[in-house]
Amino acid sequence: MLEEKKKDLYISLFLLLFSIVFFASTYNLQRLTESNIGVEFFPRLTAIAIFILSSALFVQSITGLKKYKRNNSGNVKVEKNDYKKYFTVLLTVLLIIAYIALMWKLGFIISTAIYLFLQISVLAPKEKRSYVTFFIISVLTSCFIYYVFKVLLHLMLPAGILG
Amino acid sequence: MFELILSGFSDVFTIGTMLLIGVGVALGIIFGSIPGLTATMAIAICLPITYGMDPTKGLSLLMGLWIGGVSGGLIPAILLKVPGTPSSIATTFDGYPMAQKGQAGKAFGFAITSSLIGGIISIIALILISPPLAKIALKFGAIEYFAITIFALTLISSLSEGSILKGVLSGLLGMSIAMVGSAPIDAYPRFTFGFSSLDAGFALLPVLIGLFAVSEILKISETKTSTITEGVSYKIKGLGFSMKEFVSQRWNFLRSTLIGLGIGILPGIGGGTSNIISYVAAKNQSKHPERFGKGEPAGLVASETANNATIGGAMVPLMSFGIPGDTVTAILLGGLVIHGIQPGPLFFTQHVEVVYGIFAALLIAHIVMFVMMYGGMRIFIRLLSIPQYILFPLIIVLCVVGAIGVNNRLFDAAALMAFGIIGYLLIKFKFPLTPIVLGFILGPIAETNLRRGLMLTQGDFLPFLTKPIAAFFLFVAFASVSLKIWNNHRKSNNIDIQKGA
Numbered sequence: 001m002l003e004e005k006k007k008d009l010y011i012s013l014f015l016l017l018f019s020i021v022f023f024a025s026t027y028n029l030q031r032l033t034e035s036n037i038g039v040e041f042f043p044r045l046t047a048i049a050i051f052i053l054s055s056a057l058f059v060q061s062i063t064g065l066k067k068y069k070r071n072n073s074g075n076v077k078v079e080k081n082d083y084k085k086y087f088t089v090l091l092t093v094l095l096i097i098a099y100i101a102l103m104w105k106l107g108f109i110i111s112t113a114i115y116l117f118l119q120i121s122v123l124a125p126k127e128k129r130s131y132v133t134f135f136i137i138s139v140l141t142s143c144f145i146y147y148v149f150k151v152l153l154h155l156m157l158p159a160g161i162l163g
Numbered sequence: 164m165f166e167l168i169l170s171g172f173s174d175v176f177t178i179g180t181m182l183l184i185g186v187g188v189a190l191g192i193i194f195g196s197i198p199g200l201t202a203t204m205a206i207a208i209c210l211p212i213t214y215g216m217d218p219t220k221g222l223s224l225l226m227g228l229w230i231g232g233v234s235g236g237l238i239p240a241i242l243l244k245v246p247g248t249p250s251s252i253a254t255t256f257d258g259y260p261m262a263q264k265g266q267a268g269k270a271f272g273f274a275i276t277s278s279l280i281g282g283i284i285s286i287i288a289l290i291l292i293s294p295p296l297a298k299i300a301l302k303f304g305a306i307e308y309f310a311i312t313i314f315a316l317t318l319i320s321s322l323s324e325g326s327i328l329k330g331v332l333s334g335l336l337g338m339s340i341a342m343v344g345s346a347p348i349d350a351y352p353r354f355t356f357g358f359s360s361l362d363a364g365f366a367l368l369p370v371l372i373g374l375f376a377v378s379e380i381l382k383i384s385e386t387k388t389s390t391i392t393e394g395v396s397y398k399i400k401g402l403g404f405s406m407k408e409f410v411s412q413r414w415n416f417l418r419s420t421l422i423g424l425g426i427g428i429l430p431g432i433g434g435g436t437s438n439i440i441s442y443v444a445a446k447n448q449s450k451h452p453e454r455f456g457k458g459e460p461a462g463l464v465a466s467e468t469a470n471n472a473t474i475g476g477a478m479v480p481l482m483s484f485g486i487p488g489d490t491v492t493a494i495l496l497g498g499l500v501i502h503g504i505q506p507g508p509l510f511f512t513q514h515v516e517v518v519y520g521i522f523a524a525l526l527i528a529h530i531v532m533f534v535m536m537y538g539g540m541r542i543f544i545r546l547l548s549i550p551q552y553i554l555f556p557l558i559i560v561l562c563v564v565g566a567i568g569v570n571n572r573l574f575d576a577a578a579l580m581a582f583g584i585i586g587y588l589l590i591k592f593k594f595p596l597t598p599i600v601l602g603f604i605l606g607p608i609a610e611t612n613l614r615r616g617l618m619l620t621q622g623d624f625l626p627f628l629t630k631p632i633a634a635f636f637l638f639v640a641f642a643s644v645s646l647k648i649w650n651n652h653r654k655s656n657n658i659d660i661q662k663g664a
Contacts, residue, residue, distance in 0.1 A: 004593065011592045015332065022339065029353060039346040039353060042610040046342070050335050057328050085385040092384045093584060096377075096559060100576040103563075116556050123384055123552035137553060142560075149212075149564060 002068055008061035015054035023047035091122050112142040164294070171519025174219050175527060183216075183224040184524060188531045189539075191231020196247045196543050198239055199383055199551065200558065202232020203490045204376045207368060208561045210498050211568030218502040219520035223528075225498060226521065229491055230282060230528045233434055233470055234536065237274040238543055241267060241463075250434030250470035253442035257455060257462035264458050272404045273460050274467045275536045277416065281468035282529040284420045285427065285475025289482070290522050293511075296483035300508040303484075305615035306626055310633035312609040314640040315430035315486055319601045327647050329594045337602025338609075340365060347611035348618075360574040367497045369566040369578040370603060374596055375490070376562050377583025380555045382590055404460070412464050415445055423469035427476020430601070433489035434470040441469030475525070481506055482518065486605070490597055493604045 026040040026047065099115035106114075116138035121129065175181070187209075194205035205228045213221030236251030241258035254274060261270040303311070316334055343354045344364020355361040419441040426437040445465035446455045455462045477488045485507025487493040499506050504514050511518055536543075566579040586596060620626045628634050 007592050011594075025354065029351065039349065039351045042606075042613070043339070043342050043353065046335055046338050046606075050332065050339070053328055053332050053335070057332070060328065088384050089381050089587070092381060093580075096563075096580055096583075100563060100573065100580060103567075103576075104573060112560055116560065119556035119559065120552055123555065124550070125552075134553075141557060145560060145564065149568075 002065075005061045005064040005068065008057055009065070012054045012057035012061060015050055016058065019047045019050035019054060022050070088122060092119065095119050095122065109142050109146050112145065113138045116142060167515060167519045168290070168522065170516060171521075171523040172527075174516060174520040175223060175523040180220050180223050180524070181527070183220055184227040184528050184531055185535075187224040187227020188231035188528055188535055191228040191233075192235035192238075192532070192535065192539075192543055193231075193546055194228070195232040195235025195251075196238040196547060197549075197554065198243075198245045198247050199379060199555070201248045201375070202229055202235075202250075203494070204372070204558070204562075205232050206491055206494050207372045207376065208558075208565045210368060210494060211565050213498060214501060214568075218499070218504060218514070218517045219524070221498065221502065222495070222517070222521050223524035225495060226524045227528045227531065229474060230471070230525070230532050231535075233474060234275070234278045234282075234467075234532050235543070236470075237271075237278070237467055238540070239547060241270045241274065242544065242547075248434070250438055250473070251466065252435070253438040253466035254463060256442060256466070257457070257459050258466075260456070260458035261460070261463065266458065269404050269460065270463060271536075271540065273408075273412075273463050275533060276404075276409070277419075277464045277467035278471040278536075279529055279533045280416050281420045281423055282471035282474060282532075283526060284416075285424045285472035286478075286522065286525045286529070287475075288424055289475040289478050289525075293479050293483045296479065297508040297511045300484050303508070303632065305612040305619060306630055307632045307636070308484075309609055309612035309616055309627065310636035310640075311484065311486060312605050312612065314636040315480075315488070316602065316605050316609065317640040317644050318430055318432075319598050319605075327644075330598050331644075333589070333594050333596070333598035334602035337599035337604075338606030340370065340599070341603045341606045342610075347607060348614050360572070365578055365582075366570060366575055367494070367604070369575045370582050371490070371494060371600055372562045372565055373579040373582030374586035374589075374599060376558065377579060378586025378590055378596070380559060381583060381587040383551065383555060408460065412461060415461050415464050416468055418444060418448070419465045419468035420472040423472025424476040426469075427473035427488065428479045429476075430480055430486060430488035433477055433491070434473040437469040437473045438466040441465040471529070478521075478525070482510060482521075483508065485510070486608070487601070490600050493600055496604065 023044060026043045029038070029040045029043070095115060095118055099111055102114075103111045105111075117131075117134050120134045120138065121131065124134075175184070190209070191202060191205055194200045195202055206225050209224060209228055213224055216224075232248060233250050236247030236249075237254050237258065239245045239247045240251040240254035241262050244255045244259040246252045246255055258270045258274060261267065316338075317331075319330070319334055341364065343361055344352065345362065346353050352362055422441045422444060423434075423437045426432050426440065427434075442455075442462050442465045445461050446452050449455065449459075449461055451459070477492050480486045480488045481492040481495060485496070485505060487496045496506060499510075504510060504517060562579060563576050566575045567573070589596060589599070616627065617624070626633075628637065
């Protein structure tokens with residue numbers, strides 16, 4: 001409960017900021033047509049709506065926090081946050097970014113095989129780690145997907161250094 | 164109309180198309196039966212594949228995926244108490260207890276047959292309702308479309324789970340994302356910050372796959388996962404249930420189909436909601452409500468009939484008005500546009516053979532699903548035991564391929580990643596994701612029609628409120644939001660009173 005309200009607080013502040021920046025950037029937009037509303041109308045309307053609603057969320061989270069403090073004063077439980085799980089997420093994100101970035105240079109098959117191998121290894125629990133199996137799966141599926149998409153379905157995939 | 168239906172069937176009864184439907188249904192069932200993968204993902208990933216096909220073939224594949232995906236969710240729901248897709252949540256309530264009692268065969272039988280009945284009836288309703296509705300929609304102008312879009316947007320935001328505040332905010336965020344790129348009417352580049360890749364805005368597919376698929380996988384990667392299932396064996400004789408049991412459910416079938424159909428037609432909510440509402444309705448109407456949750460077939464029937472019936476319902480606004488009602492129809496809208504078809508009233512006049520091809524494909528796909536699930540159940544169950552840590556990286560690769568396949572540029576893959584992260588953060592902050600996609604699609608439609616309407620009325624806002632159809636929809640939009648806020652206010656007041664605060 002407390003965590004949720006805190007999260008709401010942070011995100012509402014972020015959205016408030018976002019709406020202000022959003023609104024401000026509409027001043028760069030110029031009108032190309034003659035009418036009483038132009039390209040800036042809808043964005044401004046949306047920005048205002050986001051501002052109003054995130055203010056409401058902000059207020060809601062503040063009152064929620066106050067109520068919580070009132071009901072639980074003295075019972076301050078420090079919830080331990082398991083930050084380790086976010087490490088895997090971060091690793092996954094970095095892997096995917098690297099995969100996309102390298103695909104153009106190395107080509108689909110190689111980069112996909114490397115990505116699959118690394119990603120499976122990251123996600124697999126320790127007891128199930130069998131690098132040889134992962135390697136075989138990565139290479140085989142990478143080639144399989146390439147074949148299916150390029151030859152059967154005629155979708156272009158980056159060839160990279162393989163030609 | 165009969166000749167049109169026949170010609171639709173003859174279009175679909177070719178070897179190529181039937182093969183596509185078969186592959187689609189099979190793949191859909193696989194995606195639907197693996198928890199964490201959804202029908203939406205399957206359709207989004209396979210959409211680029213359909214670019215090279217002619218519209219009827221491409222849409223037949225997508226229909227097969229959709230129906231397979233929605234139906235496939237029942238497998239883990241019954242065997243493992245885990246819904247394969249959100250459309251099968253209520254199936255776990257009674258399906259799993261039945262399996263525990265050794266009645267898995269009966270559970271499957273009821274579930275698969277319910278899916279067939281709900282689907283077929285709703286598609287027949289679709290075939291009957293949408294042509295006349297499209298005729299009415301022909302009378303709609305920009306002003307009416309603006310009102311309908313606003314109505315859809317408010318419904319989506321107010322009916323999504325969780326706080327209505329976050330729902331509306333999600334919708335607004337979706338609309339903001341869509342504003343990047345060329346503005347409607349005068350094509351002025353907005354919010355592109357000088358990047359030429361942003362001149363056309365974000366493509367739907369990377370946004371969609373990123374927000375739904377990649378974010379989900381990021382969330383799952385928080386916990387290192389292992390396999391879910393061991394083989395669960397079961398016996399099934401014939402259909403799995405007796406004729407007497409079947410007949411006793413007949414009102415359940417009808418009521419659940421109507422619920423699914425109605426909810427499908429409403430923009431913004433889909434199979435994820437209809438199965439639960441149908442279950443609750445079945446429980447309330449039953450003479451033995453205490454049996455629900457302990458293995459009562461009626462609960463199973465209610466859930467699976469409704470979720471397939473939602474498919475037919477969701478197609479109604481898409482085909483008649485060109486306004487998508489959920490994420491799947493949003494993708495289908497994109498798919499149709501790529502093939503040069505604008506869904507809506509003109510769909511029925513300009514490309515009527517595609518319309519009836521779609522109808523035929525929907526019907527045939529249901530029958531294929533029925534046959535496949537009865538016949539191939541063991542195979543699908545086997546597939547459930549593929550470890551998640553192998554499966555999900557594969558899905559990411561498919562997502563990236565899909566994103567690149569849209570326009571053949573790296574930027575879309577980068578957008579995929581960006582929206583994956585955004586989606587993940589939004590999940591963490593408990594924002595619903597469906598309103599974002601619908602805001603992304605409906606926002607531009609609303610803005611275009613608003614500006615066109617104002618050009619028609621010479622800048623006068625009054626006709627928006629005085630033209631009868633437009634006024635009606637705007638009023639309902641306003642009323643539904645107010646009602647929801649009022650309900651929330653009353654609920655929180657009640658809670659306060661109970662707490663004695």
